Amino acid sequence: MANSTLKSAALLDQMKLHLSSDAGKGLVKKIGLVYQLNIAPKKIGFEEEIYVVDLKKGEVTKGPYKGKPDATFSFKDEDFIKIASGKMNPQMAFMRGAMKIKGSISAAQKFTPDIFPKPSKL
Amino acid sequence: MSMRELVTGGAACAVPGSSSSSNPLGALANSLLGSSSKTQEKLNELPGTAVTGPSTSLYSGGDNQLSTLPGFENEEQELRHPDAQASEFLRGFRGADHGGFADAWNEIQRPQLPPHGLRGGPLPYTEFDRVYENGFQSQPPPTLDGPPGMVLSNFLHSFMRSSGTGVPFGPAMLPVLGLSERDKLCIRDRSSIMARHFFADKSEEFINAQVNTLLHSLDIDSDFRAKGPIPGRYPELEEYWNESQGAIQPVIHNPANGWINEFSQQKSLHSDPEAWVNMFEQQHGAKGWASEFQQEQSQMTSMNQINSANMAAMEQARMLAHTLSQNNNPKFQNSKFHQFVSKMSRGELIVDDNQIKPAGVSSHVGWAEEYQQQHKGAPTSWVNEFAQNELSHGTNGWAKEFSAERELHGSVDDKWVQEFSKLNVNDWAEEFGHQVGEGVLGESSEWLDGYNEYLNEQQAVKQQSNSSRGVYLFSDMNPYVGHPDPLKEGQELFRKGLLSEAVLALEAEVIKNPENAEGWRLLGITHAENDDDQQAIASMMRAHEVDPTNLEVLLALGVSHTNELEQAEALKYLYGWLQHHPKYGTLAPPEQSASLFFADVAGLFNEAARLSPDDADVHIVLGVLYNLSREFDSAIKSFQSALKLKPRDYSLWNKLGATQANSVQSADALLAYQQALDLKPNYVRAWANMGISFANQGLYEDSIRYYVRALAMNPKADNAWQYLRISLSCASRNDMLEACDSRNLDVLQREFPL
Numbered sequence: 001m002a003n004s005t006l007k008s009a010a011l012l013d014q015m016k017l018h019l020s021s022d023a024g025k026g027l028v029k030k031i032g033l034v035y036q037l038n039i040a041p042k043k044i045g046f047e048e049e050i051y052v053v054d055l056k057k058g059e060v061t062k063g064p065y066k067g068k069p070d071a072t073f074s075f076k077d078e079d080f081i082k083i084a085s086g087k088m089n090p091q092m093a094f095m096r097g098a099m100k101i102k103g104s105i106s107a108a109q110k111f112t113p114d115i116f117p118k119p120s121k122l
Numbered sequence: 123m124s125m126r127e128l129v130t131g132g133a134a135c136a137v138p139g140s141s142s143s144s145n146p147l148g149a150l151a152n153s154l155l156g157s158s159s160k161t162q163e164k165l166n167e168l169p170g171t172a173v174t175g176p177s178t179s180l181y182s183g184g185d186n187q188l189s190t191l192p193g194f195e196n197e198e199q200e201l202r203h204p205d206a207q208a209s210e211f212l213r214g215f216r217g218a219d220h221g222g223f224a225d226a227w228n229e230i231q232r233p234q235l236p237p238h239g240l241r242g243g244p245l246p247y248t249e250f251d252r253v254y255e256n257g258f259q260s261q262p263p264p265t266l267d268g269p270p271g272m273v274l275s276n277f278l279h280s281f282m283r284s285s286g287t288g289v290p291f292g293p294a295m296l297p298v299l300g301l302s303e304r305d306k307l308c309i310r311d312r313s314s315i316m317a318r319h320f321f322a323d324k325s326e327e328f329i330n331a332q333v334n335t336l337l338h339s340l341d342i343d344s345d346f347r348a349k350g351p352i353p354g355r356y357p358e359l360e361e362y363w364n365e366s367q368g369a370i371q372p373v374i375h376n377p378a379n380g381w382i383n384e385f386s387q388q389k390s391l392h393s394d395p396e397a398w399v400n401m402f403e404q405q406h407g408a409k410g411w412a413s414e415f416q417q418e419q420s421q422m423t424s425m426n427q428i429n430s431a432n433m434a435a436m437e438q439a440r441m442l443a444h445t446l447s448q449n450n451n452p453k454f455q456n457s458k459f460h461q462f463v464s465k466m467s468r469g470e471l472i473v474d475d476n477q478i479k480p481a482g483v484s485s486h487v488g489w490a491e492e493y494q495q496q497h498k499g500a501p502t503s504w505v506n507e508f509a510q511n512e513l514s515h516g517t518n519g520w521a522k523e524f525s526a527e528r529e530l531h532g533s534v535d536d537k538w539v540q541e542f543s544k545l546n547v548n549d550w551a552e553e554f555g556h557q558v559g560e561g562v563l564g565e566s567s568e569w570l571d572g573y574n575e576y577l578n579e580q581q582a583v584k585q586q587s588n589s590s591r592g593v594y595l596f597s598d599m600n601p602y603v604g605h606p607d608p609l610k611e612g613q614e615l616f617r618k619g620l621l622s623e624a625v626l627a628l629e630a631e632v633i634k635n636p637e638n639a640e641g642w643r644l645l646g647i648t649h650a651e652n653d654d655d656q657q658a659i660a661s662m663m664r665a666h667e668v669d670p671t672n673l674e675v676l677l678a679l680g681v682s683h684t685n686e687l688e689q690a691e692a693l694k695y696l697y698g699w700l701q702h703h704p705k706y707g708t709l710a711p712p713e714q715s716a717s718l719f720f721a722d723v724a725g726l727f728n729e730a731a732r733l734s735p736d737d738a739d740v741h742i743v744l745g746v747l748y749n750l751s752r753e754f755d756s757a758i759k760s761f762q763s764a765l766k767l768k769p770r771d772y773s774l775w776n777k778l779g780a781t782q783a784n785s786v787q788s789a790d791a792l793l794a795y796q797q798a799l800d801l802k803p804n805y806v807r808a809w810a811n812m813g814i815s816f817a818n819q820g821l822y823e824d825s826i827r828y829y830v831r832a833l834a835m836n837p838k839a840d841n842a843w844q845y846l847r848i849s850l851s852c853a854s855r856n857d858m859l860e861a862c863d864s865r866n867l868d869v870l871q872r873e874f875p876l
Contacts, residue, residue, distance in 0.1 A: 007687035013752040014784055021786040023820035081687065086844035114852045118814045118845055120780035120791070121653065121685040121807055122746060 004049060006077045008039045011084055011116060012051050016060040018117040027115060028058040033107045036069040037080065044074050044100060055115070071103035071111065084116040310337055594660040602630035609641055616644060619804035621652045622836050632664070639669035646678055651773070653807045653832060653839040655682045671702040677743060681777075684750050692750055693718050696743055697726075706730040706740070720751050738767035738774075745777060754785030772801035776808045783815045791815050806836045810845075817845060822853035827876045834867055846870075 018024045033055050038048040052065045075083070079098045082088035090111060093099035101108045313336050602608045605627065612627035628645040632638060642665035649658035659682045665675045676699040683692035697718055701710040709726050724747050731740045741764035748757035761778040768774055779794030792815055798808040813828030829846040833839060847862050861869040 005689050007689075010687045010689065010752060017754075017784075017786045018818065021788075021819070023818060024786075026820055085841070086848045113848050117784075117786075117818045119685070119687065120783040120811045120814050121655065122681050122749060122777040122780050 006039055006041060006049060008037070008051070008077050008080045008084075009049070011081060011119065012037075012053070012060050014117050014119060015053065019055075019058040019060065024058060028055050031055045031110050031115070033070040033110060034065060034067075035107075035111060036065045036072040038072065038074040039080055040074070040076050042076065044076060048074070053115075069103060070107035071101060073108070073111065074100040074102075084113055085118065086113040313337065592660050592663050594664060595657065596629055596633070597626060600626050600630055600633075602627040603633060605630055608634060609638065609644075612641070612644060612648075616648055619802055621648050621804060621806060622838070624648045625652065632661075636664075637668050639665045639672060639675070642668065643672065643675050643678070646675070646682075650678060650682060651802075651805055651807055652836045653810045653842060654836070655685050658682045659686070673699055673703060673739070676702065677739070677746075680743070681746055684746055689720075689750055690718075692746070693720060693723060696747055696750075697723050699743055700726055700730065703730075705734065705737075720747075723747065724751070735763075736767060738764040738771075741767070742774065742777070745781065749781055749784070752784075754781055757781045758785070758787075770801060772798040772805055772808075775801065776805065776811065779808070779815075780811055783811065783818065786818070788815045788819050804835055806832045806839060809835070810839060810842045813842065813845060813849070817849050817852075820852075822849045825849045826853060826855070827874045830867070830870045830874045831876045834871055837865060837867060 019027065035053045035055065037051045037053060038044075039051065040046050040048045050062070050064045052059075052061045052063070052069065054061065054065075073080075075093065075098060079088065079093060083090050083093055083099065088098070090099060090108075090113075094101060313333055602611060605611055608627045608630035612624050612631055615621075615624035615627055625645065625648050628641055628648060631641040632645060635641060642661045646658045646660075646662035646665060649655075649661060659679065662675050662679045662682065665672065666679060669675065676695050680692050680696035680699065683689075683695065697710065700706050700723075706726075709729055724744070727740060727744045727747060731737075731744060734740065741760045745757045745760035745764065748754070748760060758778065758781050761774060761781060765771070765774055765778060775794050775798035779791040779798065782788075782794060783791035792812060795808045795812045795815070798805055802808075809828050809832035813825040813832060816822070816825035816828060826846060826849045829842050829849065832842050833846065836842075843862065843865065847859065850856070850858050850862055858870065858873060860866075861873075
């Protein structure tokens, strides 16, 4: 992921480390779902980079999920960062069309900003 | 006196008793119109026209346990029993609003049909038991008696019920409830709000009349209502009621069958259905309540309640006529208007239903008669009807019907649940996705166009916001504007650690000297320490414009863009730092800056670090670079090397801490932050970072305290507010979300002291 220029890639790299911590393991226990994120630099559906946040196994990987993820989200890089940092509420994002969801609604509802670690500032 | 004065309300023609309007004509018109609308209400209020909720849904009590969902209460009233006879009986019955019979009946009804707000099915049954025993062995307890709380809640329920039917709510005599001023205030405010919910389809006067009746009955002064309703407080009122309900009624669970059995047992004692009727007659005498009602009715009419509005109008007209007659202008004296007002004042004209009529036979007498005619013989026929009804159904019939309906409802409900669970949510979502996909390919290209348009708009907005980013936002009301030397003041404040104050002073400086790179730079640094990277970037860019080669500015821009996860930007500025460095500039070929690759830049810096391993700055930039590439271990090493050279650089300690935190070494991170804070206690960024560290470890309570601390020092740190919100909801402190959303630091600091 290091070669990606997306902001989301930076956050997901941190997420990868985060999942190895106790708090991250707690997430796996608490949520236990697989999310696929299709992140577009400018416009949903274009030049998407696909990441899988596997909260069953506690992994973050690049590329589509082999199998059926519980929920798939599509958003722009910037909007994903807004959602993950609590600037934008996921429901709001969905209603505004800033986020598209495929899969189980109940799984989608567990996709909240507290899943993601907050980057500390230098 | 001129007409103009009359209309505009000169002092000479003030009408006593018209507090709201200083305009006598207006007052007259008001009272005329008011009286006619009141007249209509009174008409509505006539008994017999009343269709009230509880009595019509005689058999619907069976679903009381199913209806314990909040918000279900009002719907219950919609249920209408098919047996028209029974409901007709009851309708008439209910008309005798405050006769003992109606109350007794309601009391017996209530257990079967729990009124509003009763959550938890068992409550009604105990009440039922009690009422039933009382009701059949001795006197049925009147509704509006008993402990004050009960009376109040019953009374309020009846108010709510009146909403379901649109029938005006009759006044009631209540025992002294001993309500405190606060309670009264509470009831007053809430009932006026509630009424507007209930009677959304009714006119304002109607609502006011309803509320006034309620308040009057409760002996609450309605004048204070002017305070104005607060919309959307409905749940609170309900809560309040539930509280009062819960307080008085012990929770004992009786299975539903229990009371059915008991009911039939009891009933078999009084196997003759007419016994009930007889008992009632014993209590009240045959036709007792009917005559009582008639008495009441005639009392009402004789009290001229209906007419009082007309009286008031007359009084006003008299006053007005008096004022007018003092005008000596003969033209005016003979005017039609004057004549009209005079006639009115003498009662020769009355205003009825917005029409002026000559006063003939006082209309309210007519009403009374009309009513009597309508209901002649009705009282006995009601009783008969009831008895028939009883006979045809048999009491057991009721119980059976009830349980049958229960079963029916039960099965229906199960079905519903099953059906709902069959609706696979996944399928739904997928289907939706399919539809959208088809739509895109198929007919609804119009729709797609619309959406694309929207997207373009969004794009435009985004570009706008991108360009507006980097534009510095000045605070308004800056006390340092006009300061003789704001830069010096700002430096002083910054040194003292009063960052938010320093920001103001430095803003004053750059307003005064927009070309002062040092002012902009220090402003940027201050914003960064204050945990506001957006503003930091904006001011640093101004500094960069003025002085493109300032190394500190370039480094700060690199750091801030790194924090904002803007990798390309960050890399550009960090490379610029190398380019413009007097010592390492030769390492960086200028033509490379167009297309930067991280690995190349990192390689160059490593080379620089080899050249002069004692230059802390090179290590710092390297540390930032490795943060950018998420090589946190290397970044930590670089910062640690730099710290050996600059151990008292608090921002360096914070950088180390942040890097450790990002690579999930939270314990070490907290130590580093602590170092930074020891050196600079007001370092907002370090406080906020500590909050982040705790939050990332799942220690939300602790994180809240640090966020609040950071925000207390800089309430403009938006990120910290957002993170605080997340932590509050994760720590199940939703009670504090409102304080967070309204940015109420006082409340938050009191609740979460550090």
